[in-house]
Amino acid sequence: MEAKQNRKDESVRRLQAVWPFCLTKLKKGLSYVKMGSFGGAILTMLVSVGAYALIAPLQLAVGMVVMVLIHELGHVVAAKQKGLSTSAPVFIPFIGAMVNLERHPRNAATEAYIALGGPLLGSIGAFASYWIGNRWDSLLLLALAYIGFIINLVNLLPIHPLDGGRIAIAVSRRLVSIGLIAGLVIIVYYQLYILFIFWILFALDLARKYIDRKRGPKLRSIEASYELPLTWVEDRLKERGLELPRQDQQKDLEFTTYSELDGHQKMMFLWEDIGLRGTLLLPGQVLVHRARLLQTDIKDKKEGRFLLVRCRADYYAYENEEYFTVPQRTRWALGSVYLTLAVSLIYMLYSFAHVGWMAGLENT
Structure with missing residues (x-):
């Protein structure tokens, strides 16, 4: 599922992520x-x-x-x-x-x-x-x-x-x-x-x-928005005897994280009731603390009506110390x-x- 990411992390993290991300996209495009x-x-x-x-x-x-x-x-x-x-x-x-x-x-x-x-x-x-x-x-x-x-x-x-x-x-x-x-x-x-x-x-x-x-690791956040066909969501909720979520409804979501072979870390927001499996590219190696639903809304487009779901991931920056363990002989060489x-x-x-x-x- 394609995500429309709305990153609201602090400006330093955005600057650090944008440059290598642009270079990577340039390479993939070519x-x-x-x-x-x-x-x-x-x-x-x-x-x-x-x-x-x-x-x-x-x-x-x-x-x-x-x-x-x-x-x-x-x-x-x-x-x-x-x-x-x-x-x-x-x-x-x-x-x-x-x-x-x-x-x-x-x-x-x-x-x-x-x-x-x-x-x-x-x-x-x-x-x-x-x-x-x-x-x-x-x-x-x-x-x-x-x-x-x-x-x-x-x-x-x-x-x-x-x-x-x-x-x-x-x-x-x-x-x-x-x-x-x-x-x-x-x-x-x-x-x-x-x-x-x-x-x-x-x-x-x-x-x-x-x-x-x-000061200790700072809790940071990053947001993403996802669009799901409204009729598809309504059918799933009807099967479960549930109604559309309120616009102001907030709650914790399940999530999973994984790393690709190229080293990029991603996470996936999971909300099975509406069939949400939203992928989000994380800014480097992080430890995700919590995934949360922020808001839902109905959006009218030429293609039809969609349920807009805004999510947020709270995370801590992470460095794997084992990765940086280098034998003394190798360091000298x-x-x-x-x-x-x-x-x-x-x-x-x-x-x-x-x-x-x-x-x-x-x-x-």
């Missing part, structure tokens, strides 16, 4: 492109090339998309090594690209391994471009190397939902505090203001978690690769800025 999954990837690649070509030479625009593609292929390879399948990459102009996992990782270590695959392979691609550019004296390849270093360093920032945020959680949660400061510095220094929305959501999420730890990669990228960007190569790059 999966219906007649060319198929890879056709959708090619189409979005061409769109990205066209968008970048508006502000840069065409050959540089193509190279930028290739650098992003190499980064995304790193995620694909890492996921396959962990036995997880992924979608084809979807490119989003001036944001980057994304791949969807068909099943959510079972623990933070696996999620971090897959996240690390992107910057690792992407950095290898950038270093290769730098090496070839030096040998062939190609300013284009050097420019692409510079762009590749920036792309992969930004992705290593310990800010969720960037790759670095997923890696940091598995290495040490204290890294997220560093990410709050380092992220802002890099965004401002390289004028990557389009990423500022990620930083804001990250900062708001940290603030919420801090308040929850100090992930942390060592992460630190080595970050330092290498910073060094290369420092070299570009202080050895005179930038003058040539600016004329590319």
Whole structure:
């Protein structure tokens, strides 16, 4: 049954839910492109090339998309090594690209391994471009190397939902505090203001978690509305010897919750008397405290008359601590690769800025 969701959670939770939800819907929509999954990837690649070509030479625009593609292929390879399948990459102009996992990782270590695959392979691609550019004296390849270093360093920032945020959680949660400061510095220094929305959501999420730890979990709520054919409802109630519910009637409802393979958690409002089985997408992993009927109403539409049912779910934010349990040896391995990669990228960007190569790059 399709739900017309009317979310009335506080603004922070709405902001945090809207962005990844929109990206996910974009990816699912492209999966219906007649060319198929890879056709959708090619189409979005061409769109990205066209968008970048508006502000840069065409050959540089193509190279930028290739650098992003190499980064995304790193995620694909890492996921396959962990036995997880992924979608084809979807490119989003001036944001980057994304791949969807068909099943959510079972623990933070696996999620971090897959996240690390992107910057690792992407950095290898950038270093290769730098090496070839030096040998062939190609300013284009050097420019692409510079762009590749920036792309992969930004992705290593310990800010969720960037790759670095997923890696940091598995290495040490204290890294997220560093990410709050380092992220802002890099965004401002390289004028990557389009990423500022990620930083804001990250900062708001940290603030919420801090308040929850100090005051205890806060009971939050989310609402949804459902329409059922009135004659169908009346027939069900008649069989049970019941009348239509009053407009102002309120009561607790039965419910069930479940998680899909992609990690999204959903719940279902259950009111058997009228045949309601209303699905609701929850904002992350939560513990549902109560499901409640708020109001019913009769709605006239061209298709006929419908019973409008408004429901509310009260919930607490939930984090599965077992998910974040990572063996010490794995923490050290992930942390060592992460630190080595970050330092290498910073060094290369420092070299570009202080050895005179930038003058040539600016004329590319």
